Amino acid sequence: MPATLEHANYTVSDGDATAAWMCDLFDWHIRWKGPSLDGGQSIHVGTQSQYLALYTPGKQTSEKPNSYHTRGGLNHIAVVVDDIDAMEKAVIGAGFKTGNHADYEPGRRFYFHDHDNIEYEVVQYD
Known part of the structure; x- marks a missing residue:
């Protein structure tokens, strides 16, 4: 297993x-x-x-450097949803700005950053 x-x-x-x-x-x-x-x-x-x-x-915490340029940095966290369009509306309704939309095999995705500037990817598979 x-x-x-x-x-x-x-x-x-x-x-x-x-x-x-x-x-x-x-x-x-x-x-x-x-x-x-x-x-x-x-x-x-x-x-x-x-x-x-x-x-x-x-x-007190401090702001992190760009994780994509920091070894061991957290780049993003991804979640899978059944209805990406409804989730994007909910994310925007929660006050977050979405971006970097893409369709790719085998699904669709978008990203958003939270209040700590942590990046989240939302994915829907076909």
């Missing part, structure tokens, strides 16, 4: 706010929330089998 991806963990400025828009847009739920490393907080948001661990440190 091949390995499956369970979660990814990354730093955000406000885990509660990020988890809230993810629950609203992606129909996810908070699986767990609690204290974490260095006085911070972690929130696990996603589905029963996969999630994102949103870590907010207990101290």
Whole structure:
């Protein structure tokens, strides 16, 4: 049996706010929330089998350099949806700006950045 991806963990400025828009847009739920490393907080948001661990440190965070030019940088996180047009309307309705639309074999995609300038890709497969 091949390995499956369970979660990814990354730093955000406000885990509660990020988890809230993810629950609203992606129909996810908070699986767990609690204290974490260095006085911070972690929130696990996603589905029963996969999630994102949103870590907010207990101290001030700083802006990251361009991840596409930083070894080990997080370039984007992708989600798959059944109706990309409805999801784009919802993303725009949540206050995010979409861009970089493309049709490619075997589907369609667009991207948006959240309040922490983290890039998300939304994909619909044919």
